[in-house]
Amino acid sequence: MNTPNNTSSLRSALVVGAAALSVAATVCASDIIPAVSQTRPIALKGATIHPVSGPEIASGTIVFDKGKITAVGADAAIPADAEIIDATGKHVYPGLISANTVLGLTEIGAARATVDIEETGAINPNARAASSINPDSELLPVARANGILSALAVPEGGLVSGQSVVMRMDGWTPEDMAVRSPAAMHLRWPNLAINRDPRASKSAEDQQKEIEKKQKQLRDTFAIARAYWHARKTPAADFRSDLRWEAMMPIFDGKLPLFVHASTLAQMEAALAWAKEVQLKITLVGGNDAWRLAPQLKESDTPVILALTTALPRLRDDPYDTSFANPARLHEAGVRFCIATNARGSEAPHERNLPYEASMAAAFGLPREEALKAVTLYPAQLTGVGDQLGSLEPGKAATLLVTSGDPLDFPTQIEAAYIDGRKIDLTNRQTRLRDKYREKYRRQ
Numbered sequence: 006m007n008t009p010n011n012t013s014s015l016r017s018a019l020v021v022g023a024a025a026l027s028v029a030a031t032v033c034a035s036d037i038i039p040a041v042s043q044t045r046p047i048a049l050k051g052a053t054i055h056p057v058s059g060p061e062i063a064s065g066t067i068v069f070d071k072g073k074i075t076a077v078g079a080d081a082a083i084p085a086d087a088e089i090i091d092a093t094g095k096h097v098y099p100g101l102i103s104a105n106t107v108l109g110l111t112e113i114g115a116a117r118a119t120v121d122i123e124e125t126g127a128i129n130p131n132a133r134a135a136s137s138i139n140p141d142s143e144l145l146p147v148a149r150a151n152g153i154l155s156a157l158a159v160p161e162g163g164l165v166s167g168q169s170v171v172m173r174m175d176g177w178t179p180e181d182m183a184v185r186s187p188a189a190m191h192l193r194w195p196n197l198a199i200n201r202d203p204r205a206s207k208s209a210e211d212q213q214k215e216i217e218k219k220q221k222q223l224r225d226t227f228a229i230a231r232a233y234w235h236a237r238k239t240p241a242a243d244f245r246s247d248l249r250w251e252a253m254m255p256i257f258d259g260k261l262p263l264f265v266h267a268s269t270l271a272q273m274e275a276a277l278a279w280a281k282e283v284q285l286k287i288t289l290v291g292g293n294d295a296w297r298l299a300p301q302l303k304e305s306d307t308p309v310i311l312a313l314t315t316a317l318p319r320l321r322d323d324p325y326d327t328s329f330a331n332p333a334r335l336h337e338a339g340v341r342f343c344i345a346t347n348a349r350g351s352e353a354p355h356e357r358n359l360p361y362e363a364s365m366a367a368a369f370g371l372p373r374e375e376a377l378k379a380v381t382l383y384p385a386q387l388t389g390v391g392d393q394l395g396s397l398e399p400g401k402a403a404t405l406l407v408t409s410g411d412p413l414d415f416p417t418q419i420e421a422a423y424i425d426g427r428k429i430d431l432t433n434r435q436t437r438l439r440d441k442y443r444e445k446y447r448r449q
Contacts, residue, residue: 037146037433039177043426046070046084049407051093057382058396067097069403072425077397095420098377098412099397100154100404101360104310104384105290105345107353108148109138109158109172109182114350122350123162127219128226131252132167134158135186138179144353146433149174151357152412152419154404154429155184157388159191159264159290159348164223166191168252169264171388173404175424188388189288190256194267194276195219220275227283231257256285262389263287268312269319270294277301288387292342293319296331299338308341308387312348314362326369332379333370343383344376364413376413402426 047069054065054077066081067074076082083089112119121137123129138158148156154174160167168187176182199212207215233250234257255261265276268291277298280287289295292309293316295302302309316328324330335342344363346352359380367376385395393402406412407421422429 037430039140039175039181040424040427040429043070043072043403046075046087047403047423047426048081048083048087048089049092049095049097050083050089051091052095052097052407054397055096055098055377056397057099057378058398064093065097067397067405069405069423069426072403072427074397074399074401074403076399092407096408096410097397098152098406098408099381099395100406100422100424101152101380101412102343102384102388102394103148103153103156103345103356103359103380104343104388105159105312105348106156106356107159107161107348107350108144108156108174108356109140109142109179110134110160111350111353112139112142112144120350123160123166127163127222128165128249129160129163129167130165130190130230130250131248132160133170133187134160134168135170135172135179135183138170138172138182140176140178140182143434144356145174146431147354147435148356148359149422149429150419150431150433150436151360152406152408152422153356153359154406154422154424155385155390155394156356157188157345157384161348162193164193164195164219165226166193168261171390173424175427175429184393185388185390187255187261188390189262189264190253191290192223192263192265194265194272195223196269197271197275198269224279227253227285230254231283234258264290264310266290268293270297273298277305277307280307281305290345291347292331293328295340295342296327296334299335299340302335302340303338306341308343309335310384310387311335311342311344313346313352314344314366316347329365329369332366332376336371336375341383341387342379343387344379345384360413361415367413373413377411380413 048066050066051064054062054067062079065079068076068081068083107122110122124132157169157171159169169189169191170186171184171188172182173184195216197216199209201209230250230253234254256263263285265287267273267276267289288308290310291312295309314328318327363376363380367373382395385391394404403426404424406419408417408419410417
């Protein structure tokens with residue numbers, strides 16, 4: 006045995022091993038760790054404050070402690086032990102809210118193990134999106150880096166998809182992230198269009214039968230659930246509980262909103278007629294043709310969560326700006342609405358573009374202040390968290406943004422973000438790749 010050679014080999018192995026550990030440590034260090042709880046009051050001073058629920062405050066101060074806003078104003082009192090941050094020249098806005106998304110439920114569409122957006126079967130009211138949220142998703146930091154600090158994660162599939170959750174975009178576990186769970190029950194109205202192409206896989210008659218079958222299944226589901234609700238009030242000796250119908254009880258008790266996903270005129274008309282028939286209040290989600298029904302929506306006080314204002318016209322003879330102007334038309338009619346994306350798996354990586362959905366609406370007639378409310382205060386109200394999020398008011402969560410300008414404008418930079426008073430790390434996979442390749446070209 007040649008000891009010197011062995012010693013040299015061992016030394017080399019240790020050096021290589023140490024280098025590998027160093028690389029591993031670097032990789033681990035780049036992982037984003039959830040923010041720590043606020044330990045002392047923080048005052049952002051000198052910024053232009055945009056409460057959203059009231060007029061902007063030039064050179065104002067906002068103070069928050071223990072995750073809650075304690076004071077907002079031009080001369081807000083600052084506690085003696087507060088950390089004072091000079092925000093002169095900056096702007097402070099409430100965090101943006103995405104009200105229709107699958108963030109946290111999907112990662113890579115081509116990798117089935119990373120997609121958990123729906124259950125098998127048509128009727129799944131007991132499915133809860135909250136239990137499937139992935140706190141380590143790479144898509145969450147990307148979205149929040151552009152100002153989205155809260156989101157409504159929505160289950161997909163079937164006729165009754167299940168229950169959504171309003172989540173904060175930071176936390177160790179799904180329980181940490183949940184703001185309101187369940188937030189709503191989601192029903193997907195069947196597609197009523199018939200494909201009359203001669204090459205269609207089913208005849209027009211068979212397609213019509215399938216549509217009628219699905220609508221009947223929906224009506225039967227709610228009839229059974231309502232009967233269960235009545236029976237549950239005074240249960241007989243042979244009463245047997247059912248988790249599916251138990252999940253629907255809060256709907257009939259008026260404690261859980263019912264969100265109906267419907268985009269076309271025919272779907273929305275059918276959904277509104279059904280809601281009136283069964284005496285349930287609903288919120289429409291999608292709403293591409295909502296402008297066509299604006300008077301009826303106003304009369305029935307049916308809110309709409311609009312999906313993608315940047316969509317193409319649905320019908321060939323629609324004007325090019327049909328989707329762009331949809332929010333403005335609803336606003337003019339007095340219909341309650343907010344702006345969101347379409348909650349498809351393919352859209353999740355692009356959720357960061359939510360503010361530009363609102364800016365497009367502003368460019369086509371929606372007042373600028375209403376466009377901002379459409380991605381802050383209004384989604385908070387429609388998802389049941391208006392008392393906690395959506396505006397900068399004392400008592401609400403300190404979930405807010407410090408920006409270089411209007412968050413609906415492309416050039417604006419999100420310079421800092423706080424969720425419940427905790428300062429959020431805004432780095433993400435995309436900023437890491439940017440920095441990596443900047444370094445590559447710097448070395449050349």
